[in-house]
Amino acid sequence: MTVIGTVDRVFDERAFELEGDGVIWPRKLLVVTRAPVRFGPTALREDEELVVGGTVRRMTPGELDRELGHVDRELARRYRDQAILVADSVRLVETQARWSKPYQQGAIVSAIRLLSALDPTTFAGHAVDLGNVPVRAVTGKGLWVGFGPRSELFLVPLHDVQLVGIEPGDRVAIRGTVRAVPGSGELTWHPELAPARARGEQVYLEASELTKLTPRPST
Secondary structure (H helix, E strand, O other): OEEEEEEEEEEEOOEEEEEOOOOOOOOEEEEEEOOOOEEOOEEOOOOOEEEEEEEEEEOOHHHHHHHHOOOOHHHHHHOOOOEEEEEEEEEEOOOOOOEOHHHOOOOOOOHHHHHOOOOHHHHOOOEEEEEEEEEEEEEOOEEEEEEEOOEEEEEEEOOHHHHOOOOOOOEEEEEEEEEEOOOHHHOOOOHHHHHHHHOOOOEEEEEEEEEEOOOOOOO
């Protein structure tokens, strides 16, 4: 499971809370790690936005102690029998690469809900407005966009000309709609969606507006 969220509270170098949305995840999601979380010389701080990959587990103190080495007793008591995330990887999301704020309480509340939903097709038909998103790959008539290999979405523009000049490594602004990936029998009518179907994706982004962002000049 991969989630994207903001650090609400840091308990220690191996435990922190992510802010949930109260729908897919609780208001606060406890994350515990096998090793201290550091980014170079910097320790994890509140309000950092992270991409966290791991396994959802139930807080069972004895079992997690054996697996992780030690779990803080107060956290074990507070979260006993609740779902927590045991992290295998923790990465920073760059400050500009976020779902735009007007949509956080609108059609899509947060990136957590779309990227970690058990059934993301429930968001089909909802609008998205992404301000600064990395392009990870160009495939046929679409793009893979997102923050990492396990945090990607397939994007198809309404017009092929919108793809002109866009390459992997670029950053783009996107406005559009979440759509359900059609079944294999319907791909004859939507061949551009074959890459998403091949990877088992359930939804894709249909971009009505796709803008390549101009990189800032180096100083």
